[in-house]
Each structure stands twice: as C-alpha cells, then as structure tokens.
Amino acid sequence: MPKAFFEHLVFEKHLSKHTIAAYKTDLIQFEQFCKDQKINNLLSVTSKDIRRWIIFLLTQNLNSVTVHRKLSSLKSYYNFIQREGLIKDNPAAEAILPKKQKKLPQFIKENEVDALFDDTFFSNDFEGLRDQNILHLFYLTGMRRQELIDLNIHDVDFSRGVITVTGKRNKMRSVPLPVWLLDQLKEYINFRKKHFSDGPDNLFITLKNKQLYAKLVYRIVNYYVSRIATLQKRSPHVLRHTFATQMLNSGADLNAIKELLGHANLAATEIYTHNSFQKLKNTYNQAHPRA
CATH class of the missing domain: 1.10.443.10 (Intergrase catalytic core)
Structure with missing residues (x-):
C-alpha cells in the first residue's frame, strides 16, 4: 500500500485519525486475504477477487455495516491508484453489497x-x-x-x-x-x-x-x-x-x-x-x- 494513499486521506480528504486507522486495518486485512488466495500484487486484483472478499467477510459473522465500510476502504484505495494511473479500472467499483441493517441509536432515558x-x-x-x-x-x-x-x-x-x-x-x-x-x-x-x-x-x-x-x-x-x-x-x-x-x-x-x-x-x-x-x-x- 503506497504511503501516498494515506497522505491523500489526511491532506486531501481531511479524514479523522480514527477513520484513517480503520482504512489501514481494512486494507491490511484485504492484503492478507489476497496472500492467502495466492495474489501477491494488489494491482492485479479483479472484481471476482473483491466478490470473494465480501463473501469471506460475511462468513465471519460481520454485520452489513462493517462489510460496507471495508468495501468503502477498498473503493477509495483503488480510486486513488486508478487516478495515479497504476490501474485502468477500479475492481471494487461494481461490487454489490448486502442491505445495511438499520439499527436505531441507543440513548439514555x-x-x-x-x-x-x-x-x-x-x-x-x-x-x-x-x-x-x-x-x-x-x-x-x-x-x-x-x-x-x-x-x-x-x-x-x-x-x-x-x-x-x-x-x-x-x-x-x-x-x-x-x-x-x-x-x-x-x-x-x-x-x-x-x-x-x-x-x-x-x-x-x-x-x-x-x-x-x-x-x-x-x-x-x-x-x-x-x-x-x-x-x-x-x-x-x-x-x-x-x-x-x-x-x-x-x-x-x-x-x-x-x-x-x-x-x-x-x-x-x-x-x-x-x-x-x-x-x-x-x-x-x-x-x-x-x-
């Protein structure tokens, strides 16, 4: 993962430290998933690989909100490297996600x-x-x-x-x-x-x-x-x-x-x-x- 991507999140997107930390965690997990699938270069990832990633996440009993966030991290990452000219198409762009489960906010009486x-x-x-x-x-x-x-x-x-x-x-x-x-x-x-x-x-x-x-x-x-x-x-x-x-x-x-x-x-x-x-x-x- 290029250092320039995280600098982009800080200086261009102005994301919070908490959000950037979540992006890093998501991308490290995806990178490990790719290695397990014998994919050693994130630039060669296809839309099928992204779909496998989503299926894998759902088997981990993660809720749909978390899965949505992890895919959002991937989309942002691939949008960035597409903009940099390192890939032609964003493999995560067309990924279909499960419906988000709407949870009502908890509050103190x-x-x-x-x-x-x-x-x-x-x-x-x-x-x-x-x-x-x-x-x-x-x-x-x-x-x-x-x-x-x-x-x-x-x-x-x-x-x-x-x-x-x-x-x-x-x-x-x-x-x-x-x-x-x-x-x-x-x-x-x-x-x-x-x-x-x-x-x-x-x-x-x-x-x-x-x-x-x-x-x-x-x-x-x-x-x-x-x-x-x-x-x-x-x-x-x-x-x-x-x-x-x-x-x-x-x-x-x-x-x-x-x-x-x-x-x-x-x-x-x-x-x-x-x-x-x-x-x-x-x-x-x-x-x-x-x-």
Missing part, C-alpha cells in the same frame, strides 16, 4: 440522565471535575469523541457563550453552552492552571498533563454510564444519540439538530425521528381509549 449528573458521582479533585465537564459537553453539544479530544482552551468563547467544534473534514461549527456550564468550565480551567503548567493547548488532558486519547475517553464515559444505565453500548456516541433524541423530543427543528451535530446531510439526522416516533406511538397506545 431522561430519568437516568438526572442520575448521571448527580454531583456525588464525581470526586472533588481535578479528575472528577474534568470527567464531569467531559460528560456535560457530550450531553449538551452532541459532539463526537474525536471532536472533544481535539478541543483547545481557546475554542471556548466565554463572552459569546459558545464552543467551536472542528468536525469531519475540518468543518467548524459553533454550539451554544448554558451559563452554568461556562462557569463550570472556567472553574476547571483555573483548577488545571494551578496544578499543571506548560501543558498542551487541549481543553482536556490526562493526569500526566498530556492530550486525551480515544480509549481513555471511552473508559471515562463507560465508567459513569454503566453506573446508571443498563444499555449494551455505553460509549461517547450514546451521549451524542441522547442529545439528538432529547432535542427532537423537546420539539427542536430537525435542520437545527443537523447543524449542531455537524451532519453533512439531513438523512443522517433523520434516524433520530424513528426513536421519537416510537415514543409517540407508545404514548398513543397508553393514552388513547380505543388503542
């Missing part, structure tokens, strides 16, 4: 959210204050995990009451914050300055005065959410789903939610209407005398 932000949950030291702010920002802005990791102190505009979030493809958006959270963030920043000096510009840091990393953020969220909810998934994305679902249930405009989440199109946001409709349906069944 409103009564569980109240329990999640109980002050007694968090210790009175730097770590407790940091974790509390992380959870509040996820819940009140719907930002993604990498977006939170990439936040810098100067991204919080205390005078305007907004936080600037840098999303996918470096697209920036401003999300309003309530006054009480701005005060809480000030307290955290002042506390941090007293205990850490000459650290990174990142808003949130580790106890070793380094930038946060993805696994740590996941562990933080998982730890607190597991104490109040019985959800199978307890990742930062669950708080993003909770933000969107509760905004929609409270009557927020779908286009406004789209902008706050940083979605490229409305279709990605519309999945939250399924949860909202289900809640409406349940209310109808419980309240209507003829239901």
